[in-house]
Amino acid sequence: MWRRTARELSVAHIHLPDGAFSIQWLILWWILAVVLITTALILARRQTITAQRLSVTAVVAAASFAIFQVNVPFAGGDLANYNAHTRVKQ
Numbered sequence: 716m717w718r719r720t721a722r723e724l725s726v727a728h729i730h731l732p733d734g735a736f737s738i739q740w741l742i743l744w745w746i747l748a749v750v751l752i753t754t755a756l757i758l759a760r761r762q763t764i765t766a767q768r769l770s771v772t773a774v775v776a777a778a779s780f781a782i783f784q785v786n787v788p789f790a791g792g793d794l795a796n797y798n799a800h801t802r803v804k805q
Contacts, residue, residue: 736744
């Protein structure tokens with residue numbers, strides 16, 4: 716079976732330079748995050764957390780983490796290297 720070496724494996728990531736987001740967008744996203752987290756905490760405190768609910772939540776979180784670690788191939792190549800192949804060299 717053919718195996719890829721560590722150098723051949725691509726890692727999906729992006730590099731955002733300083734100043735990529737304006738201060739207005741940063742403030743908007745921080746406010747949105749605080750509202751969503753606060754809402755989730757208020758709703759969670761109103762409900763009784765059973766051992767079964769906690770176990771199901773842990774399994775779903777672990778499964779979603781595992782799914783995002785899988786590199787899914789598709790016709791046309793890997794999206795992780797999309798910018799590297801389409802970047803215009805100057």
